[in-house]
Amino acid sequence: MSELKKQPRTTDELLRLLEDEHTFVTLEGEGDALDTEMVINMGPSHPATHGVLRVVLKMNGETITRAIPELGYLHRAMEKLAENKSYHEFMPYTDRLDYMMPYSNNVAWCLAVEKAAGIEVPERAQVIRTLACELARISSHLLWLGSMVMDTGALTLFLHTFREREKIYDIFDLLTGARFTVSHSRIGGLASDLSPEALTALKSFIKQFPAHVQSWEKLLNRNKIFLQRTVGIGYIDGDLAVDMGLTGPNLRGSGVEWDLRKKMPYLKYADLQFDIPTSADGDSFSRYWVRMQEFYESVRIIEQCLDKLAPGPVRVDFAKQVYPWKSEVYHTMEGLIHDFMLTDWGVCPEPGQVYQAIETSKGELGFYIQSDGTGHPWRMKIRSPSFVNLQSLPYLLEGSQMADTVVIIGSLDPVMGEADK
Amino acid sequence: MKLELLGHLILTVAIFGSLFLFVAYAVYFERKVAAKMQNRVGPDRVGWYGLLQPFADILKLLLKEEIIATQATKFVHTLAPAISVIMAFITFAMIPIAEGFYIADINIGMLYMMAVTSIGVYGVTLAGWSSNSKYSLLGSMRASAQMISYELSMGLAVVGVILITQSISVVSIVESQTENILYWNIIRQPLGFLIFWIASFAEANRLPFDLPESEQELVGGFHTEYSSMRFALFFFAEYTHLIVASSILTTVYLGGYQIPFQSFLFPGLDGWWLVSAQILTFILKMCLFVFLFMWVRWTLPRFKYNHLMELGWKYLLPLGLLNVVLTAGWLLIYDGF
Numbered sequence: 001m002s003e004l005k006k007q008p009r010t011t012d013e014l015l016r017l018l019e020d021e022h023t024f025v026t027l028e029g030e031g032d033a034l035d036t037e038m039v040i041n042m043g044p045s046h047p048a049t050h051g052v053l054r055v056v057l058k059m060n061g062e063t064i065t066r067a068i069p070e071l072g073y074l075h076r077a078m079e080k081l082a083e084n085k086s087y088h089e090f091m092p093y094t095d096r097l098d099y100m101m102p103y104s105n106n107v108a109w110c111l112a113v114e115k116a117a118g119i120e121v122p123e124r125a126q127v128i129r130t131l132a133c134e135l136a137r138i139s140s141h142l143l144w145l146g147s148m149v150m151d152t153g154a155l156t157l158f159l160h161t162f163r164e165r166e167k168i169y170d171i172f173d174l175l176t177g178a179r180f181t182v183s184h185s186r187i188g189g190l191a192s193d194l195s196p197e198a199l200t201a202l203k204s205f206i207k208q209f210p211a212h213v214q215s216w217e218k219l220l221n222r223n224k225i226f227l228q229r230t231v232g233i234g235y236i237d238g239d240l241a242v243d244m245g246l247t248g249p250n251l252r253g254s255g256v257e258w259d260l261r262k263k264m265p266y267l268k269y270a271d272l273q274f275d276i277p278t279s280a281d282g283d284s285f286s287r288y289w290v291r292m293q294e295f296y297e298s299v300r301i302i303e304q305c306l307d308k309l310a311p312g313p314v315r316v317d318f319a320k321q322v323y324p325w326k327s328e329v330y331h332t333m334e335g336l337i338h339d340f341m342l343t344d345w346g347v348c349p350e351p352g353q354v355y356q357a358i359e360t361s362k363g364e365l366g367f368y369i370q371s372d373g374t375g376h377p378w379r380m381k382i383r384s385p386s387f388v389n390l391q392s393l394p395y396l397l398e399g400s401q402m403a404d405t406v407v408i409i410g411s412l413d414p415v416m417g418e419a420d421k
Numbered sequence: 422m423k424l425e426l427l428g429h430l431i432l433t434v435a436i437f438g439s440l441f442l443f444v445a446y447a448v449y450f451e452r453k454v455a456a457k458m459q460n461r462v463g464p465d466r467v468g469w470y471g472l473l474q475p476f477a478d479i480l481k482l483l484l485k486e487e488i489i490a491t492q493a494t495k496f497v498h499t500l501a502p503a504i505s506v507i508m509a510f511i512t513f514a515m516i517p518i519a520e521g522f523y524i525a526d527i528n529i530g531m532l533y534m535m536a537v538t539s540i541g542v543y544g545v546t547l548a549g550w551s552s553n554s555k556y557s558l559l560g561s562m563r564a565s566a567q568m569i570s571y572e573l574s575m576g577l578a579v580v581g582v583i584l585i586t587q588s589i590s591v592v593s594i595v596e597s598q599t600e601n602i603l604y605w606n607i608i609r610q611p612l613g614f615l616i617f618w619i620a621s622f623a624e625a626n627r628l629p630f631d632l633p634e635s636e637q638e639l640v641g642g643f644h645t646e647y648s649s650m651r652f653a654l655f656f657f658a659e660y661t662h663l664i665v666a667s668s669i670l671t672t673v674y675l676g677g678y679q680i681p682f683q684s685f686l687f688p689g690l691d692g693w694w695l696v697s698a699q700i701l702t703f704i705l706k707m708c709l710f711v712f713l714f715m716w717v718r719w720t721l722p723r724f725k726y727n728h729l730m731e732l733g734w735k736y737l738l739p740l741g742l743l744n745v746v747l748t749a750g751w752l753l754i755y756d757g758f
Contacts, residue, residue: 040555047640062559062726153628153635153723159459225629225722402559403725406638 011039036060044073048151048406051416055393055409059402067397067405069390074420082380086346087113087187088323090380095181097365097384098418100143101136103172104360106185111266112356112367113187116349119321124312125189130267131305132175132184133358134298135202138209139168140361141291141298148288148410149220152229157216164212167205174198187347188322189315203306206299213295220288230285234396234408237282244395245388248363249294250412253287255280260359267358272304284411291413294361321347346375355383362386362413386419433524440513440664445475447660447711454715482653490552490646497551502647502654505544509661512537515591516668519678519699523592530591531583534669535576538624542568544658545626545633545643552646560642563726564626564633570733571623571630577741578617581610581748582673595677605676612744614674616737621670623733625662628718635723667710671703678703 043054052073058066078097082090094109095102107129114121121129146161169179175198176184176191184191220226236244241254251258259276261269277293279286316322319338328335351373357366363385372378389412396408449464449471456463464471489498515530517523527533542564549561583589585606586597598604607614623630634642644655671677678699683690690698724732 038555040559048638062563149722151638153631154719154721156455156459156719159461163460219720223722225724225728228728229722229725401725401727403632403635403638403723 037065042405044070049409050147050414053390053409053414053416053419055397055405057397057402057405062402064397064400064402064405067394069393071387071390071416072420074416076421078421079380079382082377084376086343086375087377088342088346091185092181092183095183096417097382097421098140098360098362098386098415099181100140100415101133101361102180102182103132103136103176103184104140104358105365106183107133107267108356108358108360108365109367110185110187111358112354112369113347113349115356116352116354116369116371117187117321117347118349119188119316119318119347121189122313122316124193124310125314126267127305127308127310128175128190128194128314129185130269130272131202131302131309132172133267133360134301134305135168135171137361138295138298139165141295142168144291144361144410144413145216148407148413149226151406151410152226154226157219160212160216164209167201171198171201171205174201186315186323188318189313193314194309199306202302206302210296210299213292217292227285229403229407230288230411231281231283233284233400233404234287234411235281235283236392236396238280240395241282241392244392246363246392247385247388248359248361249287249290250363250389250392252276252278253290253411254282260357260364264357266356268305268308269301271308272301274301274304284407287411287413291361344375348373348375357383360385362415362418363389365418382421384418384421386414386416387421390414390419429524432522436513436518436522436524437510440510440661443664444657444660445479447664448478448656449475450711451660451715451718454712455719458716458719479653482656483650485649487649487651490554492553493646494551494553497547498646499651501544501548501551502651502658503544504547505541505658506654506661508537508541508544509658509665512541512665513661513668516665516672517592517595517677518703519696522678522696522700526590526592529589531579531589531594531673534591535572535579538662538665539568539572541658541662544655548647548655549633549643552643554646556639556641557643557645560633560635560639560645564643566726567623567630567632567729567733570730571620571737574616574733574737574741575620575624577738577745578610578613578620579673580741581613581744582606584745584748584752585609591672595672595679598676599679602676602681605674605679607674610674610744610748612740613748614670616741616744617674618670619732619737621666622714622717623729625666625714626659627663627714629721629724630729631718631723632726632729663711663714664707667707667714668703670710671706675706677706 038059040057040059041054042057043049044052049055054070054073056068056070057064076096078093081093085093091106091109094105097105142161142165146158149157172182173179175194176182178184236246236254238254238256241251242256246254247258255278257276257278260266261274262276274297277290277297279289315325319328319335319342323342324335324338329339330336349369349371351371353368353370355366355368357364364383365385366383368381368383369377370379393409393412396412397405400408452474453463455461464474467473467477489495512534514524515526515534517526545564546561549557549559549564552558582594586594588594588597594606598606602608626633632642634644639645644652647655680687680698680702687698
């Protein structure tokens with residue numbers, strides 16, 4: 001209490017008095033003899049920080065001299081929670097990691113568990129997973145596009161991208177039964193097969209979607225103001241990007257051709273024809289450009305997946321490790337017993353450790369599972385791309401302008417649910 | 422004498438009253454335009470096609486709790502929205518909406534308009550400063566820098582028109598364009614029109630020049646700390662600026678109330694019919710500009726501070742000077758020294 005009564009003399013002192021000591025970010029040690037610099041607190045509640053990212057900025061006029069991101073406002077202890085959940089029970093939690101593309105998170109989690117338990121997923125399930133992951137990538141990139149362009153000040157495009165996202169939500173609704181948090185993947189397969197209605201909706205979507213992307217590119221690619229806001233803003237070169245641990249479009253925007261779909265293929269990606277768009281400029285515009293090209297690539301992948309879609313089972317028929325179908329559970333004794341056992345004990349992988357990563361729209365999303373042979377992980381670690389990508393934020397922000405902050409954050413495309421876990 | 426004064430008073434009240442109504446419906450219009458561009462419906466609940474929406478908005482803002490930040494400088498904080506809205510309104514006094522229909526015609530009308538719009542900046546600047554908030558301060562800093570840069574170009578663009586007209590009175594400027602459509606200043610002063618138009622985006626604080634409030638990074642800028650009716654006044658001032666800027670553009674460059682091809686289309690028009698037709702023409706021309714303002718706002722991204730300065734000082738100002746020199750030179754040759 002005595003500290004509160006003390007009159008603050010400097011800005012830092014005032015901040016220290018106002019802040020809880022655990023959330024206090026120190027911005028000391030720079031020579032600012034004339035006291036011309038201003039500390040400005042951006043977030044955690046700020047319209048352009050994409051959730052609850054907090055950045056403390058030290059500004060000299062409109063120029064940022066230092067930036068310190070402060071994460072953890074959306075921390076829900078996912079990794080600790082996983083230790084007390086069976087592998088299946090953790091599935092809905094992955095939906096809430098990167099809530100822009102829940103399907104990819106489900107798949108990443110399932111792939112990790114399947115690798116640990118040594119389960120081979122049927123062909124058709126893999127194709128549907130691949131296809132839905134790409135659909136999720138489009139959905140996530142759509143939100144990124146809308147919000148990044150909105151951060152530069154053009155509001156209308158956001159609504160246009162949401163019109164397209166709405167169609168994807170509808171497809172997910174038909175495919176999985178849920179629009180947003182899908183939880184559709186299962187360990188050893190899928191919850192349900194791709195219905196004919198979903199297939200029709202998907203086909204009509206990918207038929208008209210590239211034309212929309214083209215129209216947006218027409219609006220933005222040569223727009224003088226948009227170029228001024230993005231070209232040369234938030235520059236990071238390829239080597240530094242690798243050192244910082246950037247992955248995904250942020251890394252490819254710096255000219256490094258690294259995509260897990262090609263380099264460490266999972267699902268059906270090894271059999272598919274697609275390119276990895278890269279751009280060596282390393283600025284916000286090149287990150288924008290890479291993502292725009294990925295729209296077309298994703299559509300290409302979905303088209304090929306539709307060709308590969310052959311009839312077959314979508315879940316492994318092995319009730320010791322994989323949930324039996326409900327028809328079996330309701331009508332046979334063995335099915336019911338296995339359902340109980342799996343719900344109670346769950347999949348029990350051999351003791352050991354496993355790491356499985358997939359390429360999501362943000363970058364490398366990896367799950368590290370250490371199993372002690374029981375039904376829940378002894379330790380689980382999420383390698384979330386948003387968290388690692390945000391590491392480059394201070395480097396990118398320093399020396400740029402106040403108005404650039406929102407564009408740079410937008411071009412990095414972080415999702416706080418994933419960054420804070 | 423007394424009767425004349427009464428007539429004048431009625432005209433003033435009528436013009437300002439309808440200006441109020443126009444501002445209220447500019448908000449409605451903007452929301453509808455934005456909705457159309459964004460695949461939405463827009464306001465359609467209050468009244469027929471949502472036509473009573475502006476009144477619902479005003480009522481809502483009136484009934485909201487008024488919050489003044491504890492660290493704010495209260496007097497200035499209260500004064501700022503008033504300055505904004507009053508200055509926006511009294512600019513309109515100079516604008517003739519039909520032949521002989523204006524509140525005042527002073528011989529330095531154009532200067533008066535430039536001066537009053539400049540004072541309007543004080544509203545924004547003081548609001549940001551008195552709120553004692555960092556975001557607001559940044560917003561008001563941007564506002565003052567932006568206004569200084571763009572006032573100059575605007576003034577230079579007008580100089581071209583003044584040279585042609587040989588008068589600073591707004592009424593004379595309009596009357597000099599009444600001959601036919603070729604006499605409109607947009608034809609005679611295309612470069613000046615372009616400069617003036619761009620600068621009036623900055624004057625009216627509209628995107629792509631709405632840096633003082635840029636809701637993305639500054640979260641509203643100068644009016645972040647305002648609520649209730651004080652916020653409504655800023656909102657009102659913004660849309661008044663929009664209407665006034667469109668009116669000035671119409672008056673100075675689009676022949677004001679002049680009906681294009683009147684002698685062909687409506688040769689026998691006179692009396693009150695003529696006045697009504699002129700008022701209608703004026704409103705239509707003004708609405709055209711209002712729509713253009715809105716169209717740009719919902720399409721383009723926002724400029725950055727340094728690029729805004731660059732555009733103002735490195736491009737518009739030299740172009741404005743060039744325009745003045747060209748106009749003066751042309752007049753010199755045309756009039757034969």
